[in-house]
Amino acid sequence: MKLRMNWANRVTVLRMVFIPVFVVTLLANMPDWGPVWAAGLFTLLAITDGVDGYLARSRNEVTTFGKFLDPLADKLLVTAALVALVDLGSIPAWIALVIISREFIVSGLRMVAIAEGKVIAASNYGKVKTVFQILAIIAFIIKDSAPLVRLLGVQGTALFASASWLLMGVAIALTVVSMVDYFYHARDVITGPWETAGGE
Numbered sequence: 001m002k003l004r005m006n007w008a009n010r011v012t013v014l015r016m017v018f019i020p021v022f023v024v025t026l027l028a029n030m031p032d033w034g035p036v037w038a039a040g041l042f043t044l045l046a047i048t049d050g051v052d053g054y055l056a057r058s059r060n061e062v063t064t065f066g067k068f069l070d071p072l073a074d075k076l077l078v079t080a081a082l083v084a085l086v087d088l089g090s091i092p093a094w095i096a097l098v099i100i101s102r103e104f105i106v107s108g109l110r111m112v113a114i115a116e117g118k119v120i121a122a123s124n125y126g127k128v129k130t131v132f133q134i135l136a137i138i139a140f141i142i143k144d145s146a147p148l149v150r151l152l153g154v155q156g157t158a159l160f161a162s163a164s165w166l167l168m169g170v171a172i173a174l175t176v177v178s179m180v181d182y183f184y185h186a187r188d189v190i191t192g193p194w195e196t197a198g199g200e
Contacts, residue, residue, distance in 0.1 A: 006061040006063065007061070008053070009056075011051055012048075022077075022081070023080050023084050026084045032145075035141050035145035036145055078134075078137070082095070083096060090143075095168065099133065109183070128174055136164065
């Protein structure tokens with residue numbers, strides 16, 4: 001049977017296909033404009049998250065496959081960027097661990113909720129968290145790049161580096177807050193009661 005995909009899902013799949021390209025570009029240590037190209041590609045891939053969502057809603061093509069694939073693609077993109085930045089020595093490993101662990105924990109909780117027949121909607125904390133994570137990652141990709149130093153000068157680059165850490169600090173705080181908020185809204189799922197296989 002031929003697999004047919006709508007445009008929203010095609011955009012999502014394309015985003016996933018280009019994640020390795022982004023990682024290679026970032027880790028290639030290309031001089032001068034290399035980090036800028038990597039940041040541009042990451043930004044483009046992050047923007048496609050809104051594009052595929054818009055296409056699915058506007059064309060009334062929301063699918064179960066898309067609901068599964070879209071958040072997976074987002075998590076893979078952020079995870080790949082964080083791991084690459086750790087490998088480059090740009091951020092400490094604990095930052096990546098906090099952010100990635102949150103995604104595993106919330107995803108696991110979401111699966112438990114679905115198994116119990118409950119759907120927990122994404123909160124505003126989670127949406128804002130994603131925005132700050134993306135901004136922080138972009139900032140860390142380019143903060144030591146030669147074009148930025150030429151543009152801002154030494155003092156300007158130092159201020160940009162401080163702003164990058166501030167963005168990352170906010171992203172980490174929102175990561176923790178959004179996880180706590182998710183657990184709060186899923187408290188009924190966590191505490192039960194759960195039905196046994198044979199019923200009550």
